Amino acid sequence: MNSNHGSKASMALGWRMAAAPVAVLGAGLIAFARLSPTAQGTIWAEDGAVFVQDALARPGILGVFSPYQGYLHVVPRLAAAFVVRLFPVDAYAVAISLLSSLIVGLVAFMVFLCASAISTRLVPRLAWASITILVAPAALETSGNLANLHWYLLWLAPWLLIKPARNGAEGIVLFVVAALASLTEILTLMFVPLFLYQFRERKLWPARAGLLIGIACQVFTTVSYPRSAPFEPANFLSVVAGWFLNSSSAVMFGTSNQIALLILNFGALPIVLAALPFFAAFLFLLFRSTAAHRFVALVAVAASVGVWAAAVLFNFSKEFNYAEFQAAQWHEFLLGRYSVLPSMFLLAILPLLAVALEETSAKAATSVLAVFALLQCLYFFPSFSFRQDGPIWAVGVADARAACAENPEMAAHAVATAPGNWKVDVPCAILRR
Numbered sequence: 001m002n003s004n005h006g007s008k009a010s011m012a013l014g015w016r017m018a019a020a021p022v023a024v025l026g027a028g029l030i031a032f033a034r035l036s037p038t039a040q041g042t043i044w045a046e047d048g049a050v051f052v053q054d055a056l057a058r059p060g061i062l063g064v065f066s067p068y069q070g071y072l073h074v075v076p077r078l079a080a081a082f083v084v085r086l087f088p089v090d091a092y093a094v095a096i097s098l099l100s101s102l103i104v105g106l107v108a109f110m111v112f113l114c115a116s117a118i119s120t121r122l123v124p125r126l127a128w129a130s131i132t133i134l135v136a137p138a139a140l141e142t143s144g145n146l147a148n149l150h151w152y153l154l155w156l157a158p159w160l161l162i163k164p165a166r167n168g169a170e171g172i173v174l175f176v177v178a179a180l181a182s183l184t185e186i187l188t189l190m191f192v193p194l195f196l197y198q199f200r201e202r203k204l205w206p207a208r209a210g211l212l213i214g215i216a217c218q219v220f221t222t223v224s225y226p227r228s229a230p231f232e233p234a235n236f237l238s239v240v241a242g243w244f245l246n247s248s249s250a251v252m253f254g255t256s257n258q259i260a261l262l263i264l265n266f267g268a269l270p271i272v273l274a275a276l277p278f279f280a281a282f283l284f285l286l287f288r289s290t291a292a293h294r295f296v297a298l299v300a301v302a303a304s305v306g307v308w309a310a311a312v313l314f315n316f317s318k319e320f321n322y323a324e325f326q327a328a329q330w331h332e333f334l335l336g337r338y339s340v341l342p343s344m345f346l347l348a349i350l351p352l353l354a355v356a357l358e359e360t361s362a363k364a365a366t367s368v369l370a371v372f373a374l375l376q377c378l379y380f381f382p383s384f385s386f387r388q389d390g391p392i393w394a395v396g397v398a399d400a401r402a403a404c405a406e407n408p409e410m411a412a413h414a415v416a417t418a419p420g421n422w423k424v425d426v427p428c429a430i431l432r433r
Helices: 002-033 046-057 061-065 074-088 090-116 122-134 146-161 169-181 184-198 200-226 236-246 248-254 257-266 269-288 291-314 335-346 349-357 362-380 393-406
Strands: 411-416 423-427
Touching: 002 090, 002 122, 002 236, 002 411, 046 074, 046 090, 046 169, 046 423, 061 184, 061 335, 074 090, 074 146, 090 122, 090 146, 090 393, 122 146, 122 362, 146 169, 146 184, 146 200, 146 335, 169 184, 169 349, 184 200, 184 291, 236 248, 236 257, 236 269, 236 291, 236 335, 248 257, 248 269, 248 335, 257 269, 269 291, 269 349, 291 335, 291 349, 335 349, 335 362, 393 411
Parallel strands: none
Antiparallel strands: 411 423
């Protein structure tokens, strides 16, 4: 009997280990599919001018620890180095889009793994993991590029901190992933107060130790190489209004244009109504659920508000000054990278509500999950993308290759990327191969 039990346990473990890469690949491909072919083939912002450019210039591994704008960006730099060394130059854009999507798929899998600390049921854990892939604003700017992977790693950070390591191998995984997350995003610092949760529980410390190492490196970097870009004083009312616009409204209405039209036609009423279901769910969790559920609900809402406030306060500009918008400014309103994390953390309340309702009403729990699934699928294909107009990287490389062939003395040729005047100076030595 013991032998049979051990054999079944080994088989179950084997199936789980085999399913993990399949799940990551599937999730990554779903994220990749949200991007149009033009977006897949366009290099975005720092992906080219910073990460690819530096990977071409610095072949050593230490280049992944190079600071940029006061911070470390280890995961994007590692990914750029991987692409530059293993793919032909014509394929850099598609390779970056696909690799970024696979990393997001890995984040989704890690959320699924860590969510077992909240619920052992499959469906709620899949629901939380799906937020990583399907949250409405992601495909507008954030998904499919290296420059915005730090948002997904910030989303993952609190999940890592509440997951006890079941064994030594899982502890190593949690430690490494937490270290990589904090070595990529300095705002993981905001989750250090979660260390107080079961402070003496040793099984929670692998992720905490990894996070602390990365945060220490980030603080040293930002002190040694401070940001060069100053930020404007923030308008408090705009920060508050912005959270509603970029969280509940982003989830409910999906597109910048829809939100702007609703405000122009009906004022603030649609924005308030979009927030009410989430506030109702939050209040229910605070007053009618268990202490564990209350804790998770508080973390989710605090993270949603905190990430939005931190990102905007340190990067405030006229595009965020919503309290002073006139009609012309609303026509230029955009959801973007700052909209994703507030939406994700707020959306996490709905599967949590379903878990809390299971004990009293299975029908109510199913209804909540059905609404959640509808919101997740409704805006799978965005009507607008920041990369929808190119320029297509492979076309620019072909032009650069022709220019290098015509002029044997040319050392490098610029290949345009998005947005605006961003570019990569590709060495002609690579283009002539």
